[in-house]
């Protein structure tokens with residue numbers, strides 16, 4: 001063989017090897033489906049992401065035991081957004097561009113979900129949000145258009161804020177409220193505004209509104225200002241890290257008025273940070289109560305306790321619901337094509353989720369009931385369910 005022939009032979013062998021290798025790769029790929037789990041695994045909202053990922057992993061495990069989806073085993077690709085919007089965008093880019101996932105689902109504080117959804121939209125990857133409740137998650141704030149590829153399995157804050165306001169007016173029967181808003185969070189700013197609107201409409205008055213930032217430690221100067229306004233109730237639509245400290249410091253300062261908030265309170269850490277006694281006489285709106293005694297809910301709570309050794313919070317059950325809804329959408333799409341999965345998600349009707357039958361409406365949001373929880377001696381006590 002001459003030199004030219006040698007080179008040709010080597011190239012041929014290399015090409016052949018390449019073909020065999022990529023063939024192997026493909027045949028492995030055809031047996032699995034990759035789904036991204038993008039969550040707050042670390043940082044200030046870490047319990048949200050951990051719970052949501054646990055719920056989703058349980059759903060995938062159950063589905064895989066029954067043969068997976070479209071005959072393929074589901075592989076979860078875990079990504080951490082570190083509780084930061086910029087990290088959420090980076091993590092979504094990696095899932096979409098490098099990992100080759102067919103869809104993404106995840107926990108989520110609203111600001112992180114908004115950042116991740118812009119990437120999902122440009123990459124055209126279906127993104128099923130678990131718990132972010134701000135309207136801007138599914139509707140673009142600038143164009144006011146519904147985002148094609150972003151959906152969620154939870155209710156939104158215009159509803160949650162109204163439920164909170166009506167609870168204060170009609171159940172606690174209080175009319176003078178002060179608000180403390182986390183101005184670094186889209187969730188907190190939105191929920192405060194929706195609460196205010198409904199509260200004033202219902203005949204209440206907002207006597208003061210003060211701001212704080214995520215990661216703040218000392219709330220006493222803000223609380224001193226609020227104390228002098230003699231509000232009958234304090235509305236704090238924040239996240240558990242800061243809410244725990246706010247309630248603790250308020251009680252230390254002799255502010256004994258009821259404190260009311262939203263789903264951002266829901267974390268096993270709330271009591272650890274705030275203390276059981278300080279949290280007495282506080283209430284929050286949420287997606288789910290473990291006291292829901294429907295058979296499906298009971299079965300889920302038992303299975304979750306067995307798997308993780310703890311009681312599920314709202315994000316665990318919503319994470320489980322989102323993963324199951326996504327699997328159902330892939331089955332209905334009968335394809336791993338992202339545009340087809342998007343269309344199937346948009347067509348979701350009465351999906352039997354643990355948090356209630358889930359229909360995704362024109363703005364890609366779920367319309368479902370909220371529950372009101374009272375904190376009593378460190379325990380969450382179910383008070384009421386409010387239908388949309």
Ligand code: PHE
Pocket residue numbers: 048108109110111131132133134187263264265266287314315
């Ligand atoms: N709703 C919160 C947000 O939008 C996130 C959250 C959901 C927190 C569910 C707790 C439980 O930021």
